[in-house]
Amino acid sequence: MTNKIVKSIREGLTADCSKCFGLCCTALNIIASNDFPINKPADTPCMNLQSDYSCQIHSQLRENGFKGCTVFDCLGAGQVVSQVTFNSQSWRDNPEIGRKMFRVFPIMGQIHEMIAYAAEAFSYDIPIALSDKLSEKLKSLQNLTKLAADELLSLDLMTYRLGLNELLTAASDFIRENTIANLPGAxxxxxxxxxxxxxxxxxxxxxxxxxxxxxxxxxxxxxxxxxxxxxxxxxxxxxxxxxxxxxxxxxxxxxxxxxxxxxxxxxxxxxxxxxxxxxxxxx
CATH class of the missing domain: 2.160.20.80 (E3 ubiquitin-protein ligase SopA)
Structure with missing residues (x-):
């Protein structure tokens, strides 16, 4: 896989809040801590979420105690769920869709995370056999992002994660072994x-x-x-x-x-x- 393709995949994993219905501000559960000043139950809009799905304190999140918001990264899952999975239908317009959308969001987030790891592994100089297996795994993960909501909700993500982890570990061990070989001492x-x-x-x-x-x-x-x-x-x-x-x-x-x-x-x-x-x- 070429660096150009890997770069394109990574660019597709960049969050675009303008195309998302504020899912990270709504779907997720927040517990008051050093990262957040409030408790917010899952499936409930944050008090700072505006009607256009933007945050009214976005430029002062840390100053207002919302450190966790500046850490979070959905890897583009929000806009895919909003625009692709639910075809631009907002949870505000249809509460029933909203309940399903909030459950799908973290699933899509995990899929995007696995895609990101697989894409990164291609940037390493690894054996062709391992690269071929990673390519197959990456394609299967990319296909998951196109599934309907009910299909996404029925996925056993652990099966995908375990299979990918074996390949990621193999790639890591290969690179680390080569690095260790050039370090002083046996x-x-x-x-x-x-x-x-x-x-x-x-x-x-x-x-x-x-x-x-x-x-x-x-x-x-x-x-x-x-x-x-x-x-x-x-x-x-x-x-x-x-x-x-x-x-x-x-x-x-x-x-x-x-x-x-x-x-x-x-x-x-x-x-x-x-x-x-x-x-x-x-x-």
């Missing part, structure tokens, strides 16, 4: 395995953590300033308030915009090309 892949590790608040400043496997790891508020994180697998890692100031994440794998939005960093943090630097990061 080391094995398992020496870099920190999957599901609890490193909350851990002091890791100035460390060389290249090729580490942080799948599902808890790295909340970890100090990773000036840390080398190239070829690191971050899939499913909790990076809330992790400090990546001056860190090198340029070739980190399976890093999402939402993970980065929840972390800390600065203008010297090196990010993968498909990740945007959050506007709330310090200069």
């Amino acid at each position: 080391k094995r892949l398992k020496d870099f395995d920190h999957t599901r590790a609890n490193w909350m608040g851990k002091k890791l400043k100035d460390k060389d953590l290249r090729a580490t496997d942080f799948r599902g790891a808890y790295l909340i508020a970890a100090d990773m300033r000036n840390t080398d994180l190239r070829a690191v697998n971050f899939i499913g890692a909790d990076l809330r308030d992790t400090d990546f100031s001056r860190a090198n994440l340029s070739t980190s794998m399976y890093l999402t915009q939402m993970q980065i939005n929840s972390a800390k960093g600065d203008v010297k943090t090196l990010l993968p090309s498909h990740i945007q630097r959050p506007s709330h990061w310090i200069n």
